[in-house]
Amino acid sequence: MRSKLLIGRTIDTGSWIHGLDPRAKLTAMLVYTAAIIALRSWAALLLAALFSLILMAATRIPYKYYAKAAKPLRLLMVFIFILQVLTVTQGEVLLQTGLFSVSGGGLSAGGLAVLRMALFISFTALLTFTTTPGRLNQGLDGMLKPFVRLKLPVRRLTLMAGLALRFIPAILEESQRILKAQAARGADLRELPLREKAKMLISLLVPITVGAFRRAEELVISMEARGFVLDAPRTEYYEPSWGVRESGFVALHILLLMVVLLLP
Template structure:
């Protein structure tokens, strides 16, 4: 299994598991239900049940757990910020620590821990969607789910095209930024040896060439699509058509049963 260790967003990891073979529409629907389940989880017992379910499904994909953990790693500072805000803003329950006007309450610590755990579940488990689904199948699934909204004037084709281009542009833009950083390092601007303030200035200086390169690539893509006669709302045929099976229904039923159990708890 060869992949970029630092970039996991939008990367599929093929292992041939039963989750990989599911219809993308089933996985998208399951993730939507999963988000609702996270919001309904309001007790430690519910979170424990959610953890058992999530780890079981992730293990069944045969994808190493470290990749799911790496998917949440970029947001670790946001999680820490949310925990601190909850801990300091909620003044309910027993006082655990007090120093003058500063105090830590039991409810603040509980809500902070709940918020962080929920975010970890949300990021790590929903990463399963991109790990087990290629961008092409993911776009087909999203288009299938959004197709009933055509009557309301919504264009699923436009939405899926934007998502597919965005997913493909992310690694390209990051590679471009890495090339620029290596070019600056070859001129003596080593990012690891700079102070925090100088690092911030250096990263700001990256924005102009990276954004300029992104616009140039986007313009080249538009010219390429126009040269090939691409039209946005034209009728299209598909070589691979998604097929809904019993495993897809069972996959969604698992989430529904989990949601009912969480509500009861």
């Protein structure tokens, strides 16, 4: 199960994107998200797709890993496509069946929605593939630091985000261990019909939830035993540094956003 979920895993290839300051990657992701939301035409979509493919190639990570990262959400993409096709009625009607009709505008809107979601997932995968959870948490802390003046609990938020990223593989390992235990007792998930498979997955929620609470309690005890204080001043193992490459990386994404906004 863990091998199927790639988002959240770091794949170090030594590319220049891996060495960027995490604050630059997070800033670029915000700008990229705005560009993906703003695009409304196929020309803008093709431009964003070409831009994304170039960035993926620069990471030296094979494209198949990005495809695998989007694979767990394929059912959601299909649902979004069907929803758009059935609700958007602009353009020429291609098919009419009872209460529902399929139009050219619905097909175009469904394709745009699915590909927009695929691009967003690909950049999220790029961010996690090229940044370790520790550096990602450090970058998030650096970006949210100005909000300390507004009395926002920045350290608490970044600590929660960092722990959540570290809990993902632990919960997946626990799920895989429970599935193997059930398979050893004769309940193989791959051989069950769809209804029984759904019941079996629902029955996994209780032991997985209990295990997550147990791990959280053990983590709290270990942090208290080591004298952890949330807002205490501490040094960083990696000192963040913003240079020309970081500025250029963010500027490329701002340029993409401007072009997308200017396209008709």
